Amino acid sequence: MTAPIEVVGAAVVHDGLVLAAQRGPTMSMPGSWEFPGGKIEPGESPQEALVRELREELLCDVTVGEHVETTSHSYDFGIIILSTYFAAIEAGEPQATEHAELRWVPPSKLHGLAWAPADLPAVERVSRVLG
Ligand SMILES: Nc1nc2c([nH]c(=O)n2[C@H]2C[C@H](O)[C@@H](COP(=O)(O)OP(=O)(O)OP(=O)(O)O)O2)c(=O)[nH]1
Numbered sequence: 001m002t003a004p005i006e007v008v009g010a011a012v013v014h015d016g017l018v019l020a021a022q023r024g025p026t027m028s029m030p031g032s033w034e035f036p037g038g039k040i041e042p043g044e045s046p047q048e049a050l051v052r053e054l055r056e057e058l059l060c061d062v063t064v065g066e067h068v069e070t071t072s073h074s075y076d077f078g079i080i081i082l083s084t085y086f087a088a089i090e091a092g093e094p095q096a097t098e099h100a101e102l103r104w105v106p107p108s109k110l111h112g113l114a115w116a117p118a119d120l121p122a123v124e125r126v127s128r129v130l131g
Pocket residue numbers: 007008009027028029033034035036037038039040080082116117118119
């Protein structure tokens with residue numbers, strides 16, 4: 001058994017809309033929508049990992065807010081433990097450097113996207129909290 005992979009994702013909220021990111025063709029699970037983020041590196045807190053990942057993949061700085069959900073999901077490649085946090089943009093405009101598309105979505109419409117399965121509890125909670 002390989003160890004679970006710890007991943008963080010950010011529900012970035014701006015003007016009442018939530019940022020959803022579609023995984024690109026070179027990523028695993030291409031075409032799935034997710035909260036931008038990635039794997040936590042050794043020694044990092046979830047918040048530090050999120051700030052680093054969003055700087056790398058969206059080229060913007062965020063402030064990490066409240067915890068949304070932590071869930072685990074078993075994929076064919078392993079178990080992901082996904083922790084999601086609300087976040088706000090501090091500087092810069094999100095740019096899709098790795099993702100196929102970035103989309104600002106009203107909370108009530110989030111469920112209409114084809115999310116990565118691990119994200120569904122967080123999507124549900126974000127919609128409920130903001131809706
Ligand atoms: N970032 C992110 N990954 C997610 C979410 N939901 C979900 O199942 N995942 C999965 C997809 C990947 O298998 C894994 C995250 O890996 P990643 O490829 O985004 O992370 P990374 O940038 O650190 O990876 P790497 O290519 O640098 O190794 O978690 C989500 O909402 N956000």
